Amino acid sequence: MTLVKDDVEHVLGEPNKAEVEFTWTDKEPKAGKESYYYVRGEQADNELVWVSPMWITYQQSRVGPDCTAIAGPPSSVVGLTQRHGAQRHRGVGVDVETCRSVPPWLCASVSTYEATALRNWLFACGLAL
Protein backbone atom coordinates (compact mmCIF):
# COMPACT_ATOMS: atom_id res chain seq x y z
CA MET A 1 0.00 0.00 0.00
CA THR A 2 1.19 3.46 -0.83
CA LEU A 3 0.09 6.86 0.40
CA VAL A 4 0.51 9.74 -2.01
CA LYS A 5 0.84 13.26 -0.65
CA ASP A 6 1.05 16.04 -3.24
CA ASP A 7 2.43 13.58 -5.82
CA VAL A 8 5.09 12.21 -3.45
CA GLU A 9 4.76 8.52 -2.64
CA HIS A 10 5.15 7.07 0.86
CA VAL A 11 5.21 3.28 1.06
CA LEU A 12 3.01 2.04 3.87
CA GLY A 13 4.07 -1.58 3.62
CA GLU A 14 3.40 -4.95 2.04
CA PRO A 15 1.41 -6.92 4.63
CA ASN A 16 0.59 -9.83 2.28
CA LYS A 17 -2.76 -10.56 3.84
CA ALA A 18 -6.36 -10.05 2.86
CA GLU A 19 -7.30 -7.46 5.46
CA VAL A 20 -4.90 -4.65 6.22
CA GLU A 21 -4.92 -1.49 8.29
CA PHE A 22 -2.47 1.38 8.24
CA THR A 23 -2.09 4.59 10.19
CA TRP A 24 0.16 7.28 8.81
CA THR A 25 1.04 10.65 10.29
CA ASP A 26 2.41 13.48 8.22
CA LYS A 27 5.67 14.34 9.95
CA GLU A 28 6.34 17.32 7.73
CA PRO A 29 3.08 19.23 7.48
CA LYS A 30 3.47 22.78 6.28
CA ALA A 31 1.34 25.20 8.24
CA GLY A 32 -1.25 26.96 6.15
CA LYS A 33 -0.73 24.78 3.08
CA GLU A 34 -3.45 22.50 1.77
CA SER A 35 -2.20 19.08 0.71
CA TYR A 36 -3.96 16.13 -0.82
CA TYR A 37 -3.47 12.63 0.55
CA TYR A 38 -4.72 9.51 -1.19
CA VAL A 39 -3.97 5.80 -0.86
CA ARG A 40 -3.28 3.24 -3.57
CA GLY A 41 -3.35 -0.45 -2.84
CA GLU A 42 -2.28 -3.41 -4.90
CA GLN A 43 -3.22 -6.99 -4.15
CA ALA A 44 -0.99 -10.00 -4.70
CA ASP A 45 -3.12 -10.83 -7.75
CA ASN A 46 -2.33 -7.38 -9.20
CA GLU A 47 -5.79 -5.98 -8.62
CA LEU A 48 -5.71 -2.32 -7.66
CA VAL A 49 -7.65 0.16 -5.57
CA TRP A 50 -7.37 3.95 -5.62
CA VAL A 51 -8.86 5.53 -2.53
CA SER A 52 -9.90 9.13 -3.08
CA PRO A 53 -7.95 12.00 -1.60
CA MET A 54 -8.61 14.05 1.47
CA TRP A 55 -7.55 17.69 1.24
CA ILE A 56 -6.13 18.75 4.55
CA THR A 57 -4.85 22.12 5.69
CA TYR A 58 -2.66 22.00 8.75
CA GLN A 59 -3.11 25.06 10.89
CA GLN A 60 -0.74 25.24 13.79
CA SER A 61 -2.50 25.97 17.02
CA ARG A 62 -2.17 29.62 17.90
CA VAL A 63 -2.29 28.89 21.62
CA GLY A 64 1.11 30.06 22.76
CA PRO A 65 2.92 31.11 25.90
CA ASP A 66 0.93 34.33 26.19
CA CYS A 67 -2.25 32.33 26.29
CA THR A 68 -1.27 29.62 28.71
CA ALA A 69 0.43 32.17 30.95
CA ILE A 70 -2.86 33.72 31.91
CA ALA A 71 -3.95 30.44 33.52
CA GLY A 72 -7.03 29.88 31.43
CA PRO A 73 -10.10 31.92 30.56
CA PRO A 74 -12.54 33.43 33.00
CA SER A 75 -15.01 31.00 34.50
CA SER A 76 -17.81 32.60 32.54
CA VAL A 77 -16.04 31.73 29.29
CA VAL A 78 -15.46 28.14 30.40
CA GLY A 79 -19.14 27.74 31.17
CA LEU A 80 -20.10 29.45 27.95
CA THR A 81 -18.03 27.22 25.70
CA GLN A 82 -19.01 24.08 27.55
CA ARG A 83 -22.69 24.88 27.08
CA HIS A 84 -22.12 25.16 23.37
CA GLY A 85 -20.39 21.81 23.11
CA ALA A 86 -16.83 23.03 22.98
CA GLN A 87 -14.15 20.68 24.20
CA ARG A 88 -11.37 21.49 26.60
CA HIS A 89 -8.19 22.36 24.80
CA ARG A 90 -4.82 21.66 26.37
CA GLY A 91 -6.29 22.15 29.79
CA VAL A 92 -6.94 25.80 29.05
CA GLY A 93 -10.65 25.20 29.17
CA VAL A 94 -11.83 26.34 25.80
CA ASP A 95 -11.70 25.02 22.25
CA VAL A 96 -9.82 27.70 20.38
CA GLU A 97 -11.04 26.50 16.99
CA THR A 98 -14.62 26.72 18.19
CA CYS A 99 -14.11 30.23 19.51
CA ARG A 100 -12.48 31.24 16.26
CA SER A 101 -15.17 29.82 14.03
CA VAL A 102 -18.44 30.58 15.79
CA PRO A 103 -18.15 33.97 17.52
CA PRO A 104 -20.88 35.68 15.48
CA TRP A 105 -23.68 33.42 16.60
CA LEU A 106 -22.03 32.61 19.89
CA CYS A 107 -21.77 36.23 20.89
CA ALA A 108 -25.29 36.87 19.69
CA SER A 109 -26.74 34.17 21.89
CA VAL A 110 -25.11 34.98 25.21
CA SER A 111 -25.15 37.77 27.68
CA THR A 112 -23.10 40.90 27.17
CA TYR A 113 -21.03 39.95 30.19
CA GLU A 114 -20.15 36.54 28.76
CA ALA A 115 -19.42 37.95 25.32
CA THR A 116 -17.17 40.60 26.78
CA ALA A 117 -15.33 38.02 28.85
CA LEU A 118 -14.86 35.85 25.79
CA ARG A 119 -13.57 38.73 23.70
CA ASN A 120 -11.17 39.82 26.39
CA TRP A 121 -9.78 36.34 26.83
CA LEU A 122 -9.38 35.75 23.11
CA PHE A 123 -7.63 39.11 22.81
CA ALA A 124 -5.20 38.06 25.53
CA CYS A 125 -4.55 34.87 23.56
CA GLY A 126 -3.80 36.80 20.39
CA LEU A 127 -7.08 35.64 18.88
CA ALA A 128 -8.91 38.96 18.84
CA LEU A 129 -12.19 38.79 16.99
Added chain:
Amino acid sequence: MNGAFAIRRHRNVIFTKRGIRTLPRLPITDRDNAVHAPDTQMLYKYLRLFDGVCASHNQRHEHGHDWRDNDPAVEPMVEIYQGTVKTMNGPALRVRRVKATRSAAGSRRASSTLALLKGYKFSFECSSDHLSTHISYAMVLAENNSREAVQKAMKLRHTYGATDNIVADYRCTADGKEHIMGDEFKTSQPPTVKSS
Protein backbone atom coordinates in the same frame (compact mmCIF):
# COMPACT_ATOMS: atom_id res chain seq x y z
CA MET B 1 -24.79 7.03 -17.52
CA ASN B 2 -24.62 8.88 -20.80
CA GLY B 3 -21.48 9.49 -22.74
CA ALA B 4 -20.56 13.07 -23.59
CA PHE B 5 -18.00 12.54 -26.30
CA ALA B 6 -15.57 15.24 -27.28
CA ILE B 7 -12.30 14.91 -29.07
CA ARG B 8 -9.58 15.39 -26.45
CA ARG B 9 -12.15 15.97 -23.70
CA HIS B 10 -14.26 13.02 -22.65
CA ARG B 11 -16.72 13.04 -19.79
CA ASN B 12 -19.33 10.59 -18.61
CA VAL B 13 -22.47 12.26 -17.30
CA ILE B 14 -24.86 10.92 -14.68
CA PHE B 15 -28.43 11.97 -13.88
CA THR B 16 -30.89 10.64 -11.34
CA LYS B 17 -33.73 10.86 -13.83
CA ARG B 18 -34.02 9.24 -17.23
CA GLY B 19 -35.00 11.09 -20.37
CA ILE B 20 -32.73 14.12 -20.28
CA ARG B 21 -31.85 14.92 -23.85
CA THR B 22 -28.33 14.71 -25.13
CA LEU B 23 -26.53 18.04 -25.21
CA PRO B 24 -25.69 19.43 -28.67
CA ARG B 25 -22.05 20.25 -29.32
CA LEU B 26 -20.17 23.47 -29.84
CA PRO B 27 -17.09 23.62 -32.07
CA ILE B 28 -14.00 22.09 -30.48
CA THR B 29 -11.28 24.58 -29.61
CA ASP B 30 -7.56 23.97 -29.67
CA ARG B 31 -6.43 22.22 -26.49
CA ASP B 32 -3.33 24.41 -26.41
CA ASN B 33 -5.51 27.46 -25.91
CA ALA B 34 -5.16 28.71 -22.37
CA VAL B 35 -8.77 29.87 -22.33
CA HIS B 36 -11.83 27.97 -21.19
CA ALA B 37 -13.39 25.55 -23.65
CA PRO B 38 -16.88 26.86 -24.59
CA ASP B 39 -18.13 23.33 -25.18
CA THR B 40 -17.13 22.26 -21.68
CA GLN B 41 -18.57 25.39 -20.10
CA MET B 42 -21.86 24.65 -21.82
CA LEU B 43 -21.77 21.10 -20.46
CA TYR B 44 -21.36 22.46 -16.92
CA LYS B 45 -24.37 24.75 -17.36
CA TYR B 46 -26.40 21.83 -18.70
CA LEU B 47 -25.45 19.69 -15.72
CA ARG B 48 -26.34 22.43 -13.27
CA LEU B 49 -29.70 22.96 -14.99
CA PHE B 50 -30.64 19.27 -14.99
CA ASP B 51 -28.93 18.33 -11.72
CA GLY B 52 -26.33 16.05 -13.22
CA VAL B 53 -22.71 15.26 -12.50
CA CYS B 54 -19.87 14.16 -14.73
CA ALA B 55 -16.49 12.49 -14.53
CA SER B 56 -13.68 13.03 -16.95
CA HIS B 57 -12.61 9.74 -18.42
CA ASN B 58 -10.11 8.04 -20.69
CA GLN B 59 -7.11 9.68 -19.08
CA ARG B 60 -4.57 7.47 -20.77
CA HIS B 61 -6.09 7.52 -24.20
CA GLU B 62 -4.94 9.95 -26.87
CA HIS B 63 -8.28 11.68 -26.25
CA GLY B 64 -7.15 12.45 -22.70
CA HIS B 65 -8.13 15.49 -20.76
CA ASP B 66 -6.47 18.87 -21.12
CA TRP B 67 -7.83 20.12 -17.76
CA ARG B 68 -8.53 23.60 -18.96
CA ASP B 69 -11.83 23.48 -17.14
CA ASN B 70 -13.23 22.03 -13.95
CA ASP B 71 -16.42 22.84 -12.12
CA PRO B 72 -16.24 21.02 -8.79
CA ALA B 73 -20.00 21.25 -8.28
CA VAL B 74 -20.79 19.13 -11.33
CA GLU B 75 -17.47 17.42 -11.98
CA PRO B 76 -16.63 15.87 -8.61
CA MET B 77 -15.02 12.67 -9.90
CA VAL B 78 -12.36 11.48 -12.29
CA GLU B 79 -12.07 8.08 -13.92
CA ILE B 80 -8.73 6.90 -12.58
CA TYR B 81 -8.83 3.62 -14.49
CA GLN B 82 -10.81 2.31 -17.43
CA GLY B 83 -11.10 -1.37 -18.12
CA THR B 84 -11.23 -0.92 -21.87
CA VAL B 85 -7.74 0.52 -21.82
CA LYS B 86 -6.56 -2.90 -20.79
CA THR B 87 -7.93 -4.35 -23.99
CA MET B 88 -6.18 -1.62 -25.92
CA ASN B 89 -2.81 -1.94 -24.26
CA GLY B 90 -2.11 -5.62 -23.89
CA PRO B 91 -1.82 -7.91 -20.88
CA ALA B 92 -3.65 -6.67 -17.83
CA LEU B 93 -0.74 -7.16 -15.52
CA ARG B 94 1.57 -4.88 -17.43
CA VAL B 95 -1.04 -2.19 -17.86
CA ARG B 96 -2.00 -2.32 -14.24
CA ARG B 97 1.62 -2.17 -13.14
CA VAL B 98 2.08 0.90 -15.27
CA LYS B 99 -1.01 2.44 -13.78
CA ALA B 100 0.10 1.61 -10.28
CA THR B 101 3.33 3.46 -10.67
CA ARG B 102 2.00 6.39 -12.63
CA SER B 103 -1.24 6.98 -10.77
CA ALA B 104 -3.25 6.34 -13.93
CA ALA B 105 -1.42 9.20 -15.50
CA GLY B 106 -1.32 8.87 -19.25
CA SER B 107 0.50 11.78 -20.77
CA ARG B 108 1.55 14.31 -18.18
CA ARG B 109 -0.69 16.97 -19.66
CA ALA B 110 -3.72 14.72 -19.50
CA SER B 111 -3.02 13.21 -16.11
CA SER B 112 -5.16 13.32 -13.03
CA THR B 113 -2.01 14.05 -11.06
CA LEU B 114 -1.52 17.27 -12.98
CA ALA B 115 -5.08 18.29 -12.22
CA LEU B 116 -4.61 17.53 -8.53
CA LEU B 117 -1.45 19.61 -8.48
CA LYS B 118 -3.37 22.43 -10.14
CA GLY B 119 -5.63 22.40 -7.11
CA TYR B 120 -8.63 20.67 -8.63
CA LYS B 121 -10.56 18.53 -6.19
CA PHE B 122 -12.18 15.30 -7.30
CA SER B 123 -12.64 11.77 -6.12
CA PHE B 124 -11.64 8.63 -7.99
CA GLU B 125 -13.75 6.03 -9.73
CA CYS B 126 -13.18 3.32 -12.32
CA SER B 127 -15.43 2.74 -15.31
CA SER B 128 -15.72 -0.07 -17.79
CA ASP B 129 -16.54 2.10 -20.83
CA HIS B 130 -17.01 -0.73 -23.36
CA LEU B 131 -16.69 -4.51 -23.15
CA SER B 132 -14.81 -4.51 -19.87
CA THR B 133 -17.32 -5.06 -17.10
CA HIS B 134 -16.23 -6.62 -13.80
CA ILE B 135 -12.74 -5.18 -13.96
CA SER B 136 -13.66 -1.55 -13.30
CA TYR B 137 -15.48 -0.65 -10.11
CA ALA B 138 -16.91 2.75 -9.21
CA MET B 139 -17.40 2.44 -5.44
CA VAL B 140 -19.80 4.93 -3.84
CA LEU B 141 -20.17 5.47 -0.09
CA ALA B 142 -23.85 6.43 -0.06
CA GLU B 143 -26.40 6.58 2.74
CA ASN B 144 -28.62 4.16 0.82
CA ASN B 145 -28.87 2.70 -2.67
CA SER B 146 -31.35 5.19 -4.13
CA ARG B 147 -30.29 7.15 -7.20
CA GLU B 148 -30.49 10.39 -5.24
CA ALA B 149 -28.28 9.11 -2.42
CA VAL B 150 -25.72 7.74 -4.84
CA GLN B 151 -25.53 11.02 -6.72
CA LYS B 152 -25.34 12.97 -3.45
CA ALA B 153 -22.36 10.84 -2.41
CA MET B 154 -20.74 11.49 -5.78
CA LYS B 155 -21.16 15.23 -5.29
CA LEU B 156 -19.51 14.88 -1.88
CA ARG B 157 -16.62 13.00 -3.54
CA HIS B 158 -17.35 9.95 -1.39
CA THR B 159 -16.25 7.50 -4.06
CA TYR B 160 -13.22 5.40 -4.93
CA GLY B 161 -12.12 3.14 -7.74
CA ALA B 162 -10.83 -0.40 -7.99
CA THR B 163 -10.17 -3.12 -10.53
CA ASP B 164 -11.85 -5.73 -8.33
CA ASN B 165 -14.44 -5.80 -5.57
CA ILE B 166 -12.06 -4.34 -2.98
CA VAL B 167 -13.53 -2.76 0.16
CA ALA B 168 -11.62 0.29 1.36
CA ASP B 169 -11.99 2.65 4.28
CA TYR B 170 -10.03 5.88 4.62
CA ARG B 171 -10.48 8.34 7.46
CA CYS B 172 -8.87 11.14 9.39
CA THR B 173 -9.89 12.56 12.73
CA ALA B 174 -9.19 16.27 13.02
CA ASP B 175 -9.93 18.29 16.14
CA GLY B 176 -12.47 15.76 17.32
CA LYS B 177 -14.32 15.42 14.03
CA GLU B 178 -14.04 12.43 11.73
CA HIS B 179 -13.62 12.89 7.99
CA ILE B 180 -13.61 10.36 5.17
CA MET B 181 -12.22 10.16 1.67
CA GLY B 182 -13.15 13.09 -0.52
CA ASP B 183 -13.47 15.51 2.39
CA GLU B 184 -11.71 18.84 2.68
CA PHE B 185 -10.91 20.22 6.13
CA LYS B 186 -8.46 21.94 8.45
CA THR B 187 -6.68 20.54 11.46
CA SER B 188 -4.60 21.95 14.26
CA GLN B 189 -2.62 18.72 14.59
CA PRO B 190 -0.35 17.09 11.98
CA PRO B 191 -2.69 14.98 9.84
CA THR B 192 -2.96 11.31 10.76
CA VAL B 193 -4.86 9.16 8.27
CA LYS B 194 -6.12 5.61 8.72
CA SER B 195 -6.75 3.25 5.85
CA SER B 196 -7.99 -0.31 5.73
